[in-house]
Amino acid sequence: xxxxxxxxxxxxxxxxxxxxxxxxxxxxxxxxxxxxxxxxxxxxxxxxxxxxxxxxxxxxxxxxxxxxxxxxxxxxxxxxxxxxxxxxxxxxxxxxxxxxxxxxxxxxxxxxxxxxxxxxxxxxxxxxxxxxxxxxxxxxxxxxxxxxxxxxxxxxxxxxxxxxxxxxxxxxxxxxxxxxxxxxxxxxxxxxxx
Amino acid sequence: xxxxxxxxxxxxxxxxxxxxxxxxxxxxxxxxxxxxxxxxxxxxxxxxxxxxxxxxxxxxxxxxxxxxxxxxxxxxxxxxxxxxxxxxxxxxxxxxxxxxxxxxxxxxxxxxxxxxxxxxxxxxxxxxxxxxxxxxxxxxxxxxxxxxxxxxxxxxxxxxxxxxxxxxxxx
Numbered sequence: 001x002x003x004x005x006x007x008x009x010x011x012x013x014x015x016x017x018x019x020x021x022x023x024x025x026x027x028x029x030x031x032x033x034x035x036x037x038x039x040x041x042x043x044x045x046x047x048x049x050x051x052x053x054x055x056x057x058x059x060x061x062x063x064x065x066x067x068x069x070x071x072x073x074x075x076x077x078x079x080x081x082x083x084x085x086x087x088x089x090x091x092x093x094x095x096x097x098x099x100x101x102x103x104x105x106x107x108x109x110x111x112x113x114x115x116x117x118x119x120x121x122x123x124x125x126x127x128x129x130x131x132x133x134x135x136x137x138x139x140x141x142x143x144x145x146x147x148x149x150x151x152x153x154x155x156x157x158x159x160x161x162x163x164x165x166x167x168x169x170x171x172x173x174x175x176x177x178x179x180x181x182x183x184x185x186x187x188x189x190x191x192x193x194x
Numbered sequence: 195x196x197x198x199x200x201x202x203x204x205x206x207x208x209x210x211x212x213x214x215x216x217x218x219x220x221x222x223x224x225x226x227x228x229x230x231x232x233x234x235x236x237x238x239x240x241x242x243x244x245x246x247x248x249x250x251x252x253x254x255x256x257x258x259x260x261x262x263x264x265x266x267x268x269x270x271x272x273x274x275x276x277x278x279x280x281x282x283x284x285x286x287x288x289x290x291x292x293x294x295x296x297x298x299x300x301x302x303x304x305x306x307x308x309x310x311x312x313x314x315x316x317x318x319x320x321x322x323x324x325x326x327x328x329x330x331x332x333x334x335x336x337x338x339x340x341x342x343x344x345x346x347x348x349x350x351x352x353x354x355x356x357x358x359x360x361x362x363x364x365x
Contacts, residue, residue, distance in 0.1 A: 023266060027259050035254040049254050049261075056262045061269060126245045144214070145246035151214050170210035177238050 008072035015063050023060055030073060031056070033147055034080050040130055040146070041084050041139055051087055055080045070156075077143060077157040088135055095135055125183070129176045137172035140165055201225055205232045209239055 008029070014022030034055055038048040059079050066075055088095060130138055143154045151169075155162045208222040209232070226233045
């Protein structure tokens, strides 16, 4: 992907110099990414729009604290991460990871590839698999693959060490893969015999 | 089986790390060539990552961007209004009401009490109206409320003759 002619830093400078057009341009450039992240994290369109408003308003009103040498989207996702977690906490969503810390035992995967009919990994299935993840794993995976952030950028956005991000990504991938396989087993079991 | 399981556990971690920029690992490649379960897990994990990367971006409603920009405009407009004129107006009106109450209290105590209550109600109405304004207005609100409190205190607590001297009224 080619670099845009006008960078995010240029737009931030425009905002700080009093040019309101800079805000509209930054919003147009980033609103879909932020909204997609929030929508897949909260699971609700209306909540995501409300949260998105909070995120952009907070970002625009604290632009003078933004370090122009850093990627703007990472900074924006850090604000979105905090807003989303506050929202989920207020909804009494369980954000702990304790129940997912059991060691992975690859030996329990006895089904060979010939016994499973690989379910097509379409959009609906992948959305379902994402929504089944704990929120802290979900956001790491969404930022890493959905938004294409590096591990370093994800760590900066979430405010955790890179090692923690790698562990969350590893567990998220394992959980998703296992749920995909469990889904296939169900499909295979329920499929009518000829 | 325990040794294999341990190797598989490490293999799964290395599979994940290679997806995050880790270097290709010869020991991992060797393991994948002999372990069907890990080989399948590796292929599936890559498929999942590819599917995640190709998820479509979702769009908020058309009202979203106009809502953000309108909220920003309101916030900036509220910031640009200086707080002192509001505080000064509030202080002046509070003092005027308190002075009126003091004068009345010299001759008609009941009416004075009613007047003081009216002043308090007006002050409350002012505060409710200020809820439409953002945080910087809180300073003005507090200034006005504090001055009104002082004025009412003087009305109630000063002895009759001192009130008379204070406002120059003759009973």
